[in-house]
Amino acid sequence: MKTYLPPKFIVERDPERCIQCQVCVNQCSFENHYYDAEDDVVRSHEGKCVGCHRCVMFCPTGALTVRRNPLDYRENYNWRSEVIEDIIKQAETGGVLLTGMGNDKGYRIYWDHLVLNASQVTNPSIDPLREPMELTTYLGRKPDKVEIDPNTMSLKTRVAPQVKIDVPIMFAAMSYGAVSINVHESLARAAAEAGTLWNTGEGGLHPKLYKYGANTIVQVASGRFGVHQEYLDTAAVVEIKIGQGAKPGIGGHLPGEKVSAEVSMTRMIPKGTDALSPFPHHDIYSIEDLAQLVHALKEATNYTKPISVKIAAVHNSAAIASGMVRAGADIIVLDGLRGSTGAAPKVTRDNVGIPIELALASVDSRLRQEGIRNWASLVISGGIRCSGDVAKAIALGADAVYIGTAALVALGCCLCQQCHTGKCAWGICTTDLALTKRINPDIGARRLANLLRGWSLELKDILGGMGVNALESLRGNRLHLRGVGLTDTELEILGVRMAGS
Amino acid sequence: MTEKVHSEKTSSVVKIDAYGLSHRELNEKLREVVSNGTQKIELRNVYGQRYIGTDLNKAVEIEIFGVPGNDLGAFMDGPRIIVRGNAQDGCGNTMNNGEIIIHGHAGDIIGLSARGGKIFVREDVGYRAGIHMKEYQDKKPALVIGGTAQDFFGEYMAGGVVVLLGLNLKEGEPHKARFIGTGMHGGVIYMRGSVDNYQLGKEVGVAELGEKDYQTLKELVGEFASYFGYNAEEILKQKFSKLYPRWLRPYGRHYAY
Missing domain, CATH: 3.30.70.20 (Alpha-Beta Plaits)
Structure with missing residues (x-):
């Protein structure tokens, strides 16, 4: 044709x-x-x-x-060239349109309508170049109260497992198979250097990366690819992936062409077969069932590590998050409307889910109202572009953020959105061995660690400017935010006052 | 309450009374006992405790009297579990290796995502049995069910062998499961007794058994029969049909690139 x-x-x-x-x-x-x-x-x-x-x-x-x-079509705001071309593609193939990366539509980016505060006159700002500035974050369930033995002055309360990260920025789940092994290695090494965590995604962990286990979050998703005892034991955190911001509610198909010998090894499936992740976990049809898997993983890891649960931000996120926390999740992750993917139906990527800023604010508020905010750490992802976004996310209530797209851009990604083709010319989103070589893990790790260093320095400047010396003082402190150009309803959901008020 | 007794073979059996123990306490005890090199454990008074055998990666035998709870042997890597009673949902979930032998019924999603090991169920199983079972290199999970199964039997299968014997069906009575093997893209299902086309998922093909199939079946049914006191030859006399995935990539034409 x-x-x-x-x-x-x-x-x-x-x-x-x-x-x-x-x-x-x-x-x-x-x-x-x-x-x-x-x-x-x-x-x-x-x-x-x-x-x-x-x-x-x-x-x-x-x-x-x-x-x-x-493309000088006759001007038509309704029938834009993208709309026309999508129709042409489907008329010629009869299939579901696939795409890569995150939602590229013009939904309001709330980060751009939030501004941060700074100290002037009435309290002094702090110069982070000369004074200590604390970004350390502990992820995991915090006790309602702590008891100290007065005789020994030691902690009596049994505290749930915590994982310490030196910067509140982690690398988001990107599976081996979607991205190349050299990307995984770059992420792992950068995370180790920066004292933070990277996430395997749902495609298993290559044996040569097991040594970065202390900086690794391993995922257990509906496909259960590469999930076995050693994989769980190696990790610092085990994350149950329920959903992903780029494709809430749906599973994934890693096409057989991408299941190379090495990918087959980490996913523990035969070479060349499709790796199908079912839409739901078939052992999770309710919050009670989620609790069951959370505790199965706690048993499987002998209660030594936090169990995280990741969902896509959707309309009822606040209620769902409350259920997740009550189900025993030590960390909950919300992935927003602009979260990225290696492959997703375009219609889902562009139309399903809610902006992460709103989801974060409503989940944090809800957990506070219910008095269970301390039961779980709250991590968000999906469209974090710079340290300013990180600071605003922390002020809205996040404990930490995941970055995916930003990390890939650091490695060379130009957002051409061809991830699903497996032909990535930058060697990022491919399993083609020749292309994979285009990412040198020495350089990749350097670029990523540099990015984290830069953002950390900026975060410290922002904190210093506010006159606080620890990220903990900004966390959930929405008085440090003001809204610009937002409606009353938006301000109410964000829990933020209008700039000037 | 843990007591050590000596069986006839002088190998020590550790008995644990699970009455009133939470799953966490029970599993803690199991871990402790197994780390001492115990080969055989008897669990008495099991009342629905979940995750029994999870996080055990040694070749220990655990005999359970009572009803174990959901996720029996989840993520398990090696032990052999014998259930003297019924099992509940999620039995053998994401299991890597080991055996589960159930002298009774089992609930839904038995063998979910299992990558290795064997599961034998004397009676019926619930919905979505054998769902998304996989295989990898020398690992090939097997699930043998003496009775019948509910809908979505063998759904999404990516590997392994599932056998449905229908021993408790009356003469001429068909299996009732529908959507059998929906989304199947690997592995094989052997069904004894009749099954109509409308009961099959659209990704499934039906074939006669070949020499190799009979070999596999003979081994698995033989093992099944030895556990539950059946005559394997009698079982194998009746006609079996083989269900296989018609495509290894059922959704290859689903997308526009």
């Missing part, structure tokens, strides 16, 4: 600069560039470019420019 899809991008090659070196041909995994041996010249196809800019970045002479195809 002839495709009616117009090229999305146009590649311009400056003939003055191009030296026919074919770097672009080798770098482009989407086969947009090719070498014409007859004419001894490098050319580009139209229509295959996904706009990942790999070739632009690696062209030694700067001969390439990638621009959006102007």
Whole structure:
């Protein structure tokens, strides 16, 4: 069938600069560039470019420019080019539209409507360059009260297992199979260096990464891939994945092509078979059932590590979160509307779930109202872009955040949203061995650790500016936030006052 | 209450009275006993305690008198559990290795996501039995059910062998499960007795058994018969049908790229 899809991008090659070196041909995994041996010249196809800019970045002479195809349809705000092209794709394939990364639609980003406070005159700000500033966070269930033995001055209360992180920023779940082994290694090493945690996602853990266990969160999802005793024992935290912000309510299909020999080993399934994650966990149809799996994992790890439960932020998150905490979760994770994915139906990614800022505020408020906020740590993810977002999240009530997209951008991701094709030219979201080599774990870990260092320094500046010297003083302290350009209802849900009031 | 007695073979059996113990206390006791190198444990007065055998990775034999609770042998890696009674839901959940032999009925999702080991049930099982069982390298889980099963039997199967014998069905009485093998993309189901096409998931094909199938069946039914006092040859005389996944990638054409 002839495709009616117009090229999305146009590649311009400056003939003055191009030296026919074919770097672009080798770098482009989407086969947009090719070498014409007859004419001894490098050319580009139209229509295959996904706009990942790999070739632009690696062209030694700067001969390439990638621009959006102007697509001069008649102006129509309703029938935008994306809408038209989606219809064309489906008319030609009859399938569910797949996509990668997070929701790219124009839903309100509440972080951009929240502003932070600072000290002026009435209390002094603190200069973090010269005074200690505390970002340390302990994840896990906190007791309602602590008892001290007056004779020995030691703690009498049996405290649930806690995991210490030096920065309140962790790497979000990205499974091996979705991302490459070198991405996993980069994340693991950066987490170890920065004193934080990374998350395996639901695809198991490669044996060579077991040594980073103290910095690893392992996931148990509906597919139960690669879940076995050693996997659970190695981890610092075990996370039950119920849902994901990019595709609330639905499971996942890792296509057989991505199940390479190594992926087969960590997922413990035969090579080349589809890895299907069912929509629900079939042993969890209720909060009571969730409690059952939480406690099964506590038994399986002999009560030595916190059990986390991750859900996508949906309409009833607050009530569900209360159930999760009461079910025994030591950490609860909310993944918002803008959370990313290696592959999800576009219709789900773009239309299902609620913004994380609102979910966070309502869950934190609800748990406080019920007097159980201390029973679990609250972690959020889905669209954290900078340390400012982190600070606002902490002030809204989060204990820590996960970053996924930001971490991948640090590794080179340009958000071309082709993760589901497995052809990632940056070597991130692929299991192709040749492409995988494009991420060097030495450099990857350095870039990620640098990012965390930068954000940590910024967080300390923000705290210092507020006149507080510990993240704990900002946590859930919504008086440090004010809203700009929000309705009364939005302010009410966020529990934040209007700027100026 | 833990007492040590000596059986005839002079191997020591540890008896534990589970009455009034929470699952946590009971499992703590089991861990402690197993770490001492005990080979055989008898659990008396089990009243629904969950997760028995979870977190045990040694080849210990645990005989349970009473009704163990949900998630019996979840994540288990090695022990052999014999239940003198019925088992509840989630039996053998994500099990890696070991055996569970149930002298009675079992509840829903038995063998959920199991990757290895064997489960034998003398009577019936509930819904979604054998769901998402997998196999990997030398690991190939087996689930043998003496009675019949409810709907979504063998759903999402990605590997392993499931045998449904229907021994308690009357002559000519069909299995009642519907949506058998829905989403199946690996493994095999052997069913004794009749099953209509409308009962099968659309991803499932039906075939005659081959030489290899009979070999597998003979081994598993033989083991089943030896546990529950049946005559394996009698069981094997009746016709079996083989259900297999028609596609290894049932959803390959589901998406537009």
